[in-house]
Amino acid sequence: MKMRVTLCLTLLFWGGLVFSQQNYYFPERHNWEEKPAKEYGFDDTKLNEAIRFAQDNEYSGSRDLRIAILKGFEREPFHEILGPTKKRGGPAGLLLKNGYIVGKWGDTNRVDMTFSVTKSFLSTMAGLAVDQGLIHSTRDLVKDYIWDGTFGGPHNSKISWEHLLQQNSDWSGELWGGKDWADRPPREGSLDDWKFRKLNEPGTVMEYNDVRVNVLAYSLTHVLRKPLPMVLKEEIMDKIDASTTWRWHGYENAWTEIDGIQMKSVTGGGHSGGGIFINAEDMARFGLLFLNQGVWKKDRLISEQWIAKATTPSEPNPNYGYMWWLNTKGNRHWEGLSENLYYAAGFGGNFIVVDKENDLVVVTRWLEPSKIGTLMKMIDEALK
Template structure:
C-alpha cells in the first residue's frame, strides 16, 4: 500500500510541476525569452533553421492583391471581393513551454493570414458546441439554418462535421461565389466543372472557400452575432491578444439577424478578406491549443473539442476540423511526430502545434513547400 501511495504522490507532484512549466505572456507586456540551452536545444542548429526560414521567403509578390490574382488565375470569375494588404518579409516565433526561444522579422506587423483563418473559424464552432448552441457535429446543419441554404435532396444531408472537414460538397452560390468555380480541378473545361454531379457529403475532401464561407454564414446565425466579436470575447481577449487583429468578410457579405445587419466573414483570403493578424497573436492562439484549450487556469475551449478537431477525417487522414494533421498520408512530414497538427495559409503562413516537444512554431511568408524541411531542421536542433 505504501508503494502505491508513493506512486500517487509522485504522479501528483509531476503533474503540478508540469503545470508550472508553461508560461503565458501577459497582455501588453514583453514576452519572456529563455536561452535555447535551458531546454537542451542546440543553438547552432536552431539558428540554422531560422536562417533557412529567412532565406526561403515566399516567391509571390509582396503586393498581395497581385499575388492573389496570380495564384488563383485559373478560377473562372475570380476577383477581389474584400480587403487586401501589402505584406512584410519573413517573420516567425518558436515557443518552448510558452517561452520564446527564437524569433525573426517583425512579429508585431499585421498581415493577411489566408487559410490560417479556417482554424479560428473552426474554433468558433467549438465554442458553439461547448455552450450547447450546437448539440453535436453530427447534426444536420439544415436543422439549425432553415432559410434555404441547406434545402434540397443533396444539401439537406450536410452535417456540421462535413462542413468542418471540408467534405460537405455543398452545392450552390454564396456572396456571388459559385461552389463549382472555386478552386476547380486542373483537368477539364468549365462545362465539366459546372455540370459535374456533387459528391456524396462526407466521402470526398475538397478545399473550397465558398463552402467554408457557408460554414461561417451558418455559425453567424447560430451565434446571432458577428464571428469576430465571438472570437474576441471568448478567445482573443482572454489570451491577451493585441487590439490590432481584424477579421473581414467580402464587401457585400451582409446578413440580417434579429433586425441587425451583420457582416458574414470569410474563412480565407483568396478573394480578399479573412484574418489580418500579427505573429505574436498567432503564437498566443497556438499556445492555447498546445495547452489543450486552457490559458493559465481558465479553460477557454474544451479538451473534448480539441480532440475532435484534430481527429483524422475519413476522406483525408491529414485533415481534421480545419486543422492539418501530420499523419501518414499525402501531407506527412517524414521523420516528425504524427501528433503534430497545424494551421496553414496561402503564402507560407503556419501555426504548428508540437505537443510531444511542447512547442509552438509560427512562420510567416515561408515558401510553402519548404515548411517540411524547415520543421526537420528545427527537429534536428532538439536532438
C-alpha cells in the same frame, strides 16, 4: 482513469499517448518573456541555422498580396477581389518552448493577412458553439439549424456540421457571388463540365473550397447570433491577452440580418480578400492555447473534447481534421516528425504548428510553403 497531478506536471492522455505536460508560462499583454534556447536543450548552432533557413526561403509571390492573389488563383473562372487586402512584410516567426520565446525572426508585431490559417480560428468558433450547447453535435444536419434554404434540396439537406468542418460536404450553390464549382476547379474540363458534374455524397470526398468554408462562417454567425469577430474577441483573444491590432474581414457585400441587425459574415480565408489580419505574436498565443489543451493560465476556454475532435483524421483525408492539418501518415506527412503534431496553414507560407510531444509552438510567416517540412525537421534536430 484518474489524472495524476503534481506541482510541476500533469499527465495528459491524448491520441492514445500519455504526455508529461509542464506548467506552461503564459505571457501578459505586451510582455512576453524570452529565454535562451539552450536552457531547454536546443543546440544554438542548429537552431540558428533553422532560423536562417526560414529567413532565406521567403515566399516567392509578390509582396503586393493583391497581385499574388490574382496570380495564384488565375485559373478560377470569375475570380475577383471581394474583400480587403494588404501588402505584406518579410519572413517572420516565433518558436515557443513551454510558452517562452526561445527563437524569433523578422517583425513579429506586423499585422498581415493570414489566409487559410483563418480556417482554424473559424473551426474554433464551431467548437465554442458546441461547448455552449448551441450545436448539440457536429453530426447534426445543418438544415435543422439553418432553415433559410442554404441547406435545402436533396443534396445539401444531407450535409452535417462535421462535413463542413472537414471540407467534404460538396455543398452546391452560390454565396456572396462565389459559385462552389468555380472555386479551385479541376485541371481538366469545361465550364459546363464543372457546373453540371455529379455531386459527391457528403462525407466521402474532401475538396478544399473557400465558398463552402464561407457557408460554414455564415451558418455559425446565425447560430451564435453575433458577428464571429466579436465572438472570437470576447471568448478567446481578450482572454489570451492578444493585442488589439488583429481584424477579421468579410467581403464587401457579405451582410446578413439577424434579430433585426445587419451583421457582416466573415470569410474563412483570403483568396478573394478578407479573412484574419493578425501579427505573429497573436498567432503564437492562439497556438499556445491549443498546446495547453484549451486552457489559458487557469481558465478553460475550449474543451479538451473539442480539441480531440478537431485533431481527429477525417475518413476521406487522414491529414485533415476540423480545419487543422494533421501530421498523420498520408500525402502531407512530414517524415521523421511526430504524428501527433498538427498545424494551421495559409496561402503564402503562413503556419501555426502545435507540437505537443515537445511542448513547442512554431509560427512562421511568408515561408515558401514547400519548405515547412524541412524547417520543422531542422528545429526538431536542434532540440534533439
